[in-house]
Amino acid sequence: MNFSDAAQSIAEQLRTEMARPIRLSRQQVVNVSASIGLTSCPADGADVNTLLKNADTAMYKAKTDGRNRCVWFSDELNELTLQRHQLGKAIQEGFERGEFRVEYQPIFELQSYSLTGVEALLRWTTQDGEDVAPRDFMPVAEQTGMICKLDAFVLDSACVQIAEWHRRGAGCRVAINVSALRLQQPGIVDEVAAVIARHKVPSSRIEFEVSESAALLGVSNIIEKLEAFTAMGVGVSIDDFGTAFSSLNYLKNLPVNCLKVDHSFVCAIKTKEDELSPDARMIRAIVALGKSLDITVIAEGVETQLQLQFLHQLGCDEAQGFLFGKPAAADTIEPALVELVAGKIGASASRPTTIRKLVNG
Numbered sequence: 001m002n003f004s005d006a007a008q009s010i011a012e013q014l015r016t017e018m019a020r021p022i023r024l025s026r027q028q029v030v031n032v033s034a035s036i037g038l039t040s041c042p043a044d045g046a047d048v049n050t051l052l053k054n055a056d057t058a059m060y061k062a063k064t065d066g067r068n069r070c071v072w073f074s075d076e077l078n079e080l081t082l083q084r085h086q087l088g089k090a091i092q093e094g095f096e097r098g099e100f101r102v103e104y105q106p107i108f109e110l111q112s113y114s115l116t117g118v119e120a121l122l123r124w125t126t127q128d129g130e131d132v133a134p135r136d137f138m139p140v141a142e143q144t145g146m147i148c149k150l151d152a153f154v155l156d157s158a159c160v161q162i163a164e165w166h167r168r169g170a171g172c173r174v175a176i177n178v179s180a181l182r183l184q185q186p187g188i189v190d191e192v193a194a195v196i197a198r199h200k201v202p203s204s205r206i207e208f209e210v211s212e213s214a215a216l217l218g219v220s221n222i223i224e225k226l227e228a229f230t231a232m233g234v235g236v237s238i239d240d241f242g243t244a245f246s247s248l249n250y251l252k253n254l255p256v257n258c259l260k261v262d263h264s265f266v267c268a269i270k271t272k273e274d275e276l277s278p279d280a281r282m283i284r285a286i287v288a289l290g291k292s293l294d295i296t297v298i299a300e301g302v303e304t305q306l307q308l309q310f311l312h313q314l315g316c317d318e319a320q321g322f323l324f325g326k327p328a329a330a331d332t333i334e335p336a337l338v339e340l341v342a343g344k345i346g347a348s349a350s351r352p353t354t355i356r357k358l359v360n361g
């Protein structure tokens with residue numbers, strides 16, 4: 001056996017041993033897992049510092065790949081880590097330079113097409129004029145912890161906007177995404193209460209979107225935190241529902257107003273035949289679950305009339321997507337909100353198109 005095979009074998013044995021459940025008492029079993037990074041000397045480096053740094057990089061990769069695994073250091077991995085490091089720095093500096101802003105996308109009730117709210121979505125345009133998509137910067141912002149500052153910025157911006165819209169007759173509920181890391185912060189409930197009080201906005205105008213995985217995993221005292229938000233009058237939605245390991249038990253225990261069907265299910269419906277596809281069945285099941293638990297179901301990523309009709313027939317409560325309008329700047333969307341809040345556009349089959357023109361021009 002050569003050196004790397006031997007190292008791999010030892011690492012695997014360690015990982016397997018660590019993954020065995022530990023019984024603390026009759027009722028309590030603890031599961032731990034090991035994420036192991038491996039590097040070799042002299043191929044990857046000749047001094048202790050370099051080798052430790054390499055092993056750390058590989059261990060980090062093992063964690064982001066899902067934990068409970070062994071990963072070898074490589075030059076590509078090093079390159080990727082460097083890029084991530086640079087992106088992390090760019091996010092921090094971009095934030096300090098004020099390159100981030102919030103856009104809003106409307107959400108509609110499907111029986112009457114009346115506006116039920118908007119979702120606040122973070123946008124980043126760098127000083128070079130490049131738009132960076134949340135899917136590209138969010139994972140790094142989560143790794144560096146910057147996500148907490150970004151989420152706080154979005155809450156603050158949304159509160160300013162809620163107050164402004166309220167004054168101008170465009171008052172509606174604003175859904176705000178909250179990351180698991182931010183929820184994890186011990187002072188989060190008091191901080192949110194302070195921001196709401198500072199801006200003097202009705203807390204019922206705010207709804208927090210928590211991703212399914214955040215609601216399920218990791219966040220300590222999640223039930224207490226969500227209950228504290230609910231007690232303040234802030235709503236709670238489970239975002240990207242159906243994409244993580246759904247446990248129905250947590251739905252029973254969490255104070256949840258809405259389930260947001262992930263747009264990957266909706267976008268799979270391209271033709272009439274797809275209405276019998278596994279994705280369509282998932283949507284049907286989520287809508288039935290929402291009905292049975294008395295939780296509003298919102299479908300995300302609705303782009304076509306066919307998808308809308310399918311959701312309508314199922315009895316899905318609400319929808320958001322490019323069919324109704326893309327996320328837009330607050331001042332761009334404001335005239336549309338004023339008209340929609342006042343109910344000036346009558347219900348008709350062509351309404352989504354009318355709404356889209358109003359929202360995006």
Ligand code: C2E
Pocket residue numbers: 105120121122133134135138147150151154177178179209239240263300301302303320321322323327
């Ligand atoms: P999300 O919360 O599920 O947001 C919905 C995403 O779907 C948004 O992408 C929105 O622009 C996109 N979308 C809406 N309608 C359509 C459609 O018809 N077709 C398609 N293809 N896409 C549609 P976006 O803005 O790129 O955000 C991606 C994700 O990044 C969000 O998913 C959310 O998880 C995260 N995110 C965005 N803003 C924030 C934030 O302020 N804080 C946190 N923690 N996460 C955020």
Ligand code: MG
Pocket residue numbers: 119177209239
């Ligand atoms: Mg969301």
Ligand code: MG
Pocket residue numbers: 239240260261262263300
């Ligand atoms: Mg979502």
